Amino acid sequence: MRVTKAAFVTSLAELKRFPGRGRPEIAMAGRSNVGKSSLINSLCNNSRLARTSSEPGKTRLINLYAINEQFFLVDLPGYGFAKTGGDERRRWKGMIEGYLENSEFLRHVLLLVDLRHEPSEEDAQMAAYLRAIGADFSVVATKADKLSKAQQSKNIPVICRKLIVQPWQIITYSAQTHQGRDKVLSLLDGILNPQKPPADDGIVLPEDLRFDDGPTREQP
Ligand SMILES: Nc1nc2c(ncn2[C@@H]2O[C@H](COP(=O)(O)OP(=O)(O)OP(=O)(O)O)[C@@H](O)[C@H]2O)c(=O)[nH]1
Ligand SMILES: [Mg+2]
8 A cells, every 4th residue: 555645634532523434444552652643654654744752642632644535544642651640641541442442433453562662561451452342453563773673573572472462463663764664554455455255156176186976075
């Protein structure tokens, strides 16, 4: 897939109608500062589409971006933002979970974790939560540019163990070098355009494999 058109649609505090609603949605979840907004910008090749910041807690609402007029990327606020107090934390949790549980058009979640560190308890809880609500998800391990290739590979099993996922469910990513962009885009392609099973017009066997004497299946 190539992103040819990407546009900010709206910011919501809770899930409600928005222009174009009904097209598939792909959401970004993960702790504050992990790189959710940067991932959207990198996928869309537009550094000014989603606001990013080195200060955690930049995205405070559910931000929707229309991609190729075909689907939405949903930038969720991050969890685990230390500066927010109890009430604010609960409000954000409500916003994130309200969206994840109630969007009937949600097709897939990209759960972002920092490739440099062991995922936090909150990351593990998010993976368990996504499993519990039956949301389909993949893991994007961000900030890969800060590690050597050898270190990147070494950290994958740590993420697998903590989130209880398989290595093939993890894509290593860098919003700086765009490492992993083609993989994420082809993952999205597969989700948005699932291959129809091939038409069942029978298997044609070569001449010498045809069984003219009736079925050869073992008799009970
Ligand atoms: N080196 C490097 N820095 C990154 C990468 N992705 C994000 N960053 C930086 O990490 C910081 C946070 O990125 P954001 O994209 O704003 O993070 P976020 O997950 O949207 O954060 P919240 O909106 O607070 O939930 C910014 O300073 C980014 O430039 C990456 O792949 N490599
Ligand atoms: Mg953000």
